[in-house]
Amino acid sequence: MRLIFGLLVMAVWAAGQGHQATPLPRQQPTEDPAAVERGQALFKSSCGFCHGDDATGARAPDLLRSPVVLRDDGGNLLGPTIRNGRPDKGMPSFTTMKDDQIAAIVAFLHHQANLALHSNRVARDYPLARLLTGNAQAGKAYFDGAGGCSGCHSVTGDLAHIAKKYSPIELQQHMVYPSGNDVSKTATVTLKDGTEYRGKVVHQDEFNIGLMCDDGWYRSFRADEVKISEKDPLEAHRELMRKYTDADIHNLFAYLESLK
Ligand code: HEC
Ligand code: HEC
Incomplete structure (x- = not known):
């Protein structure tokens, strides 16, 4: 297409030679x-x-x-x-x-x-x-229900006052595409007695795994004594966000934006 346009330009240019050069009309949809x-x-x-x-x-x-x-x-x-x-x-x-x-x-x-x-x-x-076309009430219902957001987030925990932390533009970005600033990997560590700890992986080698747990405490575990399940949270999140309809996302955004 560009080639064709280029040829067209040359043709017009050639036609214009010797005559008064006609300015090209603004490119029509080509x-x-x-x-x-x-x-x-x-x-x-x-x-x-x-x-x-x-x-x-x-x-x-x-x-x-x-x-x-x-x-x-x-x-x-x-x-x-x-x-x-x-x-x-x-x-x-x-x-x-x-x-x-x-x-x-x-x-x-x-x-x-x-x-x-x-x-x-x-x-x-x-x-x-x-910007705020959604309905915050519907967003809340979705967050706590069908959307499954509350499975990983809490509006009184990690997302408390999220709308104060970010400008609206930033908030929407972080909601749809959480950035990897301080997020690397999360893991759930299950002890032999079934107790689970979930948190950010801040240290990992052959023998140990260290988590900054969701309750704010750092814990280290012997890798051979626990079950570790890891995931890339950001990829999972992107996958999720693709599933939601536009209306869901607008409603969610309106809801999160109300968390001042
Ligand atoms: C499977 C777990 C999971 C689910 C389900 C999930 N998220 Fe997330 N979300 C994450 C992780 C992990 C991050 C990145 C870590 C972080 O910033 O806390 C994140 C980040 C975010 C952030 C940015 C937080 C910040 O402080 O920058 C927002 C906003 C957010 N999610 C909203 C939602 C909404 C709305 C839903 C439901 C539609 C949802 N998430 C569902 C795991 C999840
Ligand atoms: C999460 C929201 C978001 C998504 C998704 C997004 N953009 Fe943007 N885009 C922005 C914002 C905000 C700006 C303004 C940035 C600034 O102020 O410099 C912008 C700026 C731009 C600009 C520059 C506009 C200008 O005149 O400076 C272009 C071009 C652009 N986006 C194209 C795209 C394309 C194409 C896509 C999809 C592949 C896309 N954007 C996806 C938020 C987004």
Whole structure:
């Protein structure tokens, strides 16, 4: 497609030689429809929660007016933005996204930006108004019930005052993509008598495992005397978050945002 566009540019350029050079009309939607369609699906699942399914902004900026999108040429700016994210500003990095997936998202964004450019839509929803679209009560019910969040979290324990700890933008990021700052691995250690300790693995070698337990105490165990089950909490969390519907996530966010 880019090649075709390039040839088109050359053709117009060649045609313009000798005459008054005509400025190129702003590029009409030229993206490959199949790529756009694929990109739309990817965008919806990976980006839509924050940027809005149509990219016009939700809790994160409207991308159709973003200089990054408007100045991007075939992914040269968008690619790095997606890969690296802006972790300090609430945009997660998508380090594992494949080139063809990024290319599809780029095609979708250019397509959308072009449509917006050629449409007369003046009034846009004010992005911030969309931030708290969920229902906190429904979020609470979901947290304690079907969502299973309370199996790992407690709003009076680890998530107490979470909305004070993070700005709304950060909170949504940590909820959907908990970052690995101080989180490495958690493990559950089961003693012979059945007692279980769960916590962060802060030390591990052939013989011992040391946990910072959920009750705040550090405990060390002989590896051959206990049963250890480990998991990567972040991966599990991402898997989980993919299962929830948009409405669930909006409700959960409204609920967590109320935990001042
Ligand atoms: C958890 C929320 C979140 C997700 C998911 C997310 N973003 Fe972002 N994104 C943000 C925030 C917040 C910013 C603004 C960062 C800043 O202020 O610099 C941003 C900024 C951007 C920008 C730069 C906008 C500009 O003009 O500076 C682009 C482009 C972008 N995101 C694309 C994407 C794409 C594509 C995806 C999916 C692959 C995605 N984002 C997923 C939150 C998110
Ligand atoms: C299988 C266990 C598990 C389940 C179920 C689970 N989480 Fe998590 N969650 C974690 C782990 C582990 C972390 C990362 C460690 C941490 O930050 O406490 C985390 C992090 C978070 C954070 C960021 C906390 C912080 O202080 O940065 C939020 C918010 C969160 N989860 C919300 C939820 C919600 C909402 C649900 C239910 C929809 C849920 N989690 C379900 C294990 C779980």
